[in-house]
Amino acid sequence: MLALNCDVLVIGAGVAGSVSALKLAKSGYTVILVEKLKKVGVHSNTKVDITESIGIEDISRELKLGFLGKSQKSKWFAFSKSFLFDSRVHDFFVKRGSEKDSFDVTTAKAAVKAGAKLFLDSQVEKLEFNGDEIESVLVKSRGKKIVVKPKFVIGADGANSHSLSLSGLHEFEEKGVEISAFGVITKNLKLPQKMTHVFFHSELAPGGYFFIANTHKNYGVASVVVNKSRIDRHEKHYFENLVKSNKLLLEVFSGARIVNNFFGSSKSGVLTKKTRGNFLVVGDAARLLDPVFGYGVRPAILSAYLAAESIEKSLKNKDNYLHEYEQNLLEKLGDASSAHFLRKVFDRLDNSDFDHLIESAQHTHKQKHLDAVFEKPHLHRTLLFKTALRNPLKTLKISTKIITARIAML
Ligand SMILES: Cc1cc2nc3c(=O)[nH]c(=O)nc-3n(C[C@H](O)[C@H](O)[C@H](O)COP(=O)(O)OP(=O)(O)OC[C@H]3O[C@@H](n4cnc5c(N)ncnc54)[C@H](O)[C@@H]3O)c2cc1C
16 A cells, blocks of 8 residues: 655645645645545536635735636615625635636646645545544545555545544534525626626525626626525526516626536534644635625635644644644634624515615715724724614614524524
8 A cells, every 4th residue: 555654635625725735835845635526626617706805815915826806896786775885805706616727726736836746536534543643544546545644634625524524523513504506607798897796685595695797808707695594496596586586687697698507505614623633624624614695715715824824833843833723713714603693693684674784884985984894893883873873763673683693592
């Protein structure tokens, strides 16, 4: 049986795994990256994910990560209100799938160029622990068994993470939410470039929203994102109904050519422990998907980078600094329970609540840039209070929903 030594074994060559492998290989460490499938990126159909840039802009510059583009402008629509928001925070357009310019492919390729060894068609069968430390990992690669002896192991194998179960860390998982989506990649959308349109509708996109954007070179994406537990038909049905019911969307799609479609789901949850000995989990495997908007790419990149940093420090100092990974993650992403509380509130909102929130956001933005208010809401209490008092009954209705959501979590 072939035996290999390495500094770091990374399980899964998706967003998180390839970013960790790239950072570690660039720093000169020996990295083995194992991917279950025969080709990088085929776990997803060609699609474009949209994700917030907060906390990943420096990382993307340092590692030269390949995004399709970015946008700062978004137009938010509720049932009868809309609001154009020019934010200081970018949205990155992230091409996924197995085409040669997808994020997964370009990043894994860069990791290999930097020295990482990529094993395709390879799966981890067993993590051999001595106490809390992994001593060796049994990998089945193209039918042959390989024993890898790594100093550290990163579990980056996505929402249905096998490494999470093998490590025993799944026992620290609290129930979360499953977010699913159906979308299309299109040409010739009648939309300005680099501006995202976001629609909220409590019945047509239950517990979610619909977004549409032209990313670059006439390449467009549209998707409905929903709370899987609140739908009783295929996501495609919600996508089609929402488009059919909306005059603006019908106009945007008239003359458009659909290139392909994509659908799937990801799990968000609360994993109270993300490290065990010399093992840690990142990205969807660490349940870092944002439970409200379903953004998973940003936390995957951020966690992958922070994980690599803490491993580099450990290797350099011949000690274990993985606890710093958990701390830094908490600092950058915030407390998962608060995000899950927001999800519970979001699930209770109806179309009149969305109208009220969009109108309030617009009013607040006229007085003070919304980015500043979101960053430090405590400094803008008077403004927020005055905005809330513009329609006290509607504010009271939403406040009651916030309180019931809080009680439901007790
Ligand atoms: C339809 C859909 C739309 C989405 N839209 C958005 C969006 O607009 N914005 C956004 O930010 N996020 C979006 N997400 C979520 C986002 O795609 C994920 O959060 C992100 O891909 C997580 O990256 P990851 O590297 O953790 O996992 P993945 O990208 O899932 O990568 C996991 C990798 O591990 C491999 N693997 C799996 N099991 C094993 C194993 N046992 N051994 C070895 N390798 C294994 C897989 O093949 C894959 O290559 C969407 C998800 C779906 C399904």
